Amino acid sequence: QQQVKQSPQSLIVQKGGISIINCAYENTAFDYFPWYQQFPGKGPALLIAIRPDVSEKKEGRFTISFNKSAKQFSLHIMDSQPGDSATYFCAASLGFSGGYNKLIFGAGTRLAVHP
């Protein structure tokens, strides 16, 4: 119930193409869905996030699409560049009594953008 399932595990895209990473969840109590980006040798960093009251959020070339009824959300990277090559983690936040938020991560997708 608390899992977030992420696919694919790895992805190869040509420069200029669209990269799409998908995540699915079961628990409808999740109320915040961030994506983290991790470059080799670095820690993950917040890339973009969405709340379930909107269906899409765009920041530059990065877009989150959110389908509440299907309990799925995805990251789209438009005009993918070699510099986007990284591991991407989706996550979902679950609020507990007392105001504590727990972040649950997907397994990660390793993206390689070839020139």
Add this chain to the structure above:
Amino acid sequence: DVKVTQSSRYLVKRTGEKVFLECVQDMDHENMFWYRQDPGLGLRLIYFSYDVKMKEKGDIPEGYSVSREKKERFSLILESASTNQTSMYLCASRVDSSGNTIYFGEGSWLTVV
């Protein structure tokens, strides 16, 4: 900018050794975390701390303990390292328990031989 610093980036330890992984954050955050990252398994929470001297078990606490004597410092301890603890360990911090953004350090690669 928030800075989470993990002092040891690469360590090689022998089976049975006691291992300390240190982490310091400079933004007066209340919450600190230790995650383990393994290919195909994502980020798994080992322990977290609400505040000084407070700690809670995460999803995979077995074989680990933690210490938080000062607000800015959170240590992960492997009492008796085993080969299945070879992994990348990520420290992170968050403003407080109601926050959603977690700030990660650069990771500590631990190899147990």
